[in-house]
Amino acid sequence: MAKKKIQKNSQKESTLGIISTICGVIGIFMAGFLLGLIGLILGILAWKKNEVKVLYIIGITTSVIAFISSVLFWGSVGFGILSLFAIN
Numbered sequence: 001m002a003k004k005k006i007q008k009n010s011q012k013e014s015t016l017g018i019i020s021t022i023c024g025v026i027g028i029f030m031a032g033f034l035l036g037l038i039g040l041i042l043g044i045l046a047w048k049k050n051e052v053k054v055l056y057i058i059g060i061t062t063s064v065i066a067f068i069s070s071v072l073f074w075g076s077v078g079f080g081i082l083s084l085f086a087i088n
Contacts, residue, residue, distance in 0.1 A: 016046035020059025024066050032070030039063030 020043035027035030043060035046052075 024062025
């Protein structure tokens with residue numbers, strides 16, 4: 001009888017990294033505060049689970065960019081609204 005070799009599945013899962021990347025990219029264009037935060041959390045979880053490295057790095061990077069750009073945008077909008085009501 002010939003021994004059958006059992007092949008281990010050497011492919012890593014990349015679900016969290018993919019979702020993190022999608023949230024980060026979409027978050028750059030809309031709802032950056034929420035999607036950036038979700039993408040960042042999922043990217044960190046993918047990092048801890050040792051998923052595909054490229055995907056979670058892209059996910060974390062785009063999520064941070066989305067979050068920061070959202071904070072800067074809404075901060076400037078708030079500053080603009082406050083300056084409209086400022087007494088000269």
